[in-house]
Amino acid sequence: METAPHAELGREDRPIAAGTDPRDTRDRLIEAISAHGPITAKDLAARFSITSAAVRRHLAALEAEGIIQEHAQPVGPRGRGRPxxxxxxxxxxxxSLGSEYDQLARLAVEELMALGGDGAVxxxxxxxxxxxxxxxxxxxxxxxxxGRTVDASARVQLLAQMLxxxxxxxxxxxxxxxxxxxxGRPGGGTRTLxxxxxxxxxxxxxxxxxEHSELCEVETQAISQMLGVPVQRLATLAGGAHACTTHIPLTEGRTS
Structure with a gap:
């Protein structure tokens, strides 16, 4: 499987102008890592049009504070040099990105279950x-x-923007x-999905x-309904992954 790990079908991030408050740069880097991670310092520098050295200084500080962490690379063929x-x-x-209403929401769900049972959730x-x-x-x-053509890829893009x-x-x-x-077909050729x-x-x-997996399960069903295709949830933040990842089929093509 070949992936484009940092390609986004949505908007591009704005460059960070010279003289920008370091706190603003830091917040935007955190936002980008949250949305696009796993992502390298080089990719972040290119995304924001700032030097790799400047990005690495921020990343070192964020890592030291426990806000970001290095992503474990999957084991596979390696070329020259270190990845x-x-x-x-x-x-x-x-x-820290969560809401101060989390505790209230948890209490509300517990009260809902007490009144309406498991089906209430x-x-x-x-x-x-x-x-x-x-x-x-x-x-x-x-x-x-x-006048836009809204194909399967465009639907996914609109959903990503909305979320x-x-x-x-x-x-x-x-x-x-x-x-x-x-x-058995003459001419051969490979197919791509x-x-x-x-x-x-x-x-x-x-x-x-x-605590309530129904929330993730119903969300996955809604994504499938919104896009009109069967989808598969590969990982969730609630389950301990670094992101919620949903696999979405688009179209099957053929290349020679």
Whole structure:
């Protein structure tokens, strides 16, 4: 499987101007690592049009404070030299990005269960995603009315943008999967499966979702409904991963 780990189907980040408050630079780097991680210092420097040395100074400080951590590289074939270090948000940093209403929300869910049983949480989860479904449908209609072609990739892009606006730090990353050529067909050629990974770098309800998996399950079902394709949730922040990752099939193509 070949991935484009830092490609985004959404907007590009604005360059950081000279003389920018270091605290603003720091906050924007944290936001970028949350949304695009695992990401290298080189990629961050290119994204914000600042020097690699400046980025590394910020990364060293953020790592020392426990806000970011080095991402473990998967074991695989290695070329010459050492692979570049890449970073993701540390688990403790997600707590600082959370809401002070977390405890109140947890108490509310517990009270809901006491009154309505386990099924009440599932019903709550379904009500939570209904506005998402309506919002994305409205965005798709608006795009189509403006003359844009809204194919499968565009739907994923619109969903990523919507979730980011809701605080989920979401990116859509294209993935190409090579498939064996169809047997018995003259001319051969390889087939490729175009897919995408929807990566949510932050989850405002992570702690509650860790205790009530229905929230993640219904969210996954809603993503499938909104995009009109079967999707697969590969990892979740609530389950201990550095991001919520959802595999989304797009179209199957053929190359010679």
């Amino acid at each position: 570049s270090k890449s970073f993701v948000l540390a688990p403790a940093a997600h707590e 599932h019903r709550l989860a379904e009500r939570r995603v209904q506005p998402w479904i309506r919002d994305l449908a409205a965005r798709i209609r608006a795009a189509q009315e403006s 980011t606006e809701m605080g989920y730090a979401t990116t859509a990353r294209p993935v190409t999967v090579p498939l064996p050529a169809a047997s 175009r897919t995408a990974q929807l990566v949510q770098g932050h989850c405002p309800i992570k702690d509650i979702a860790a």
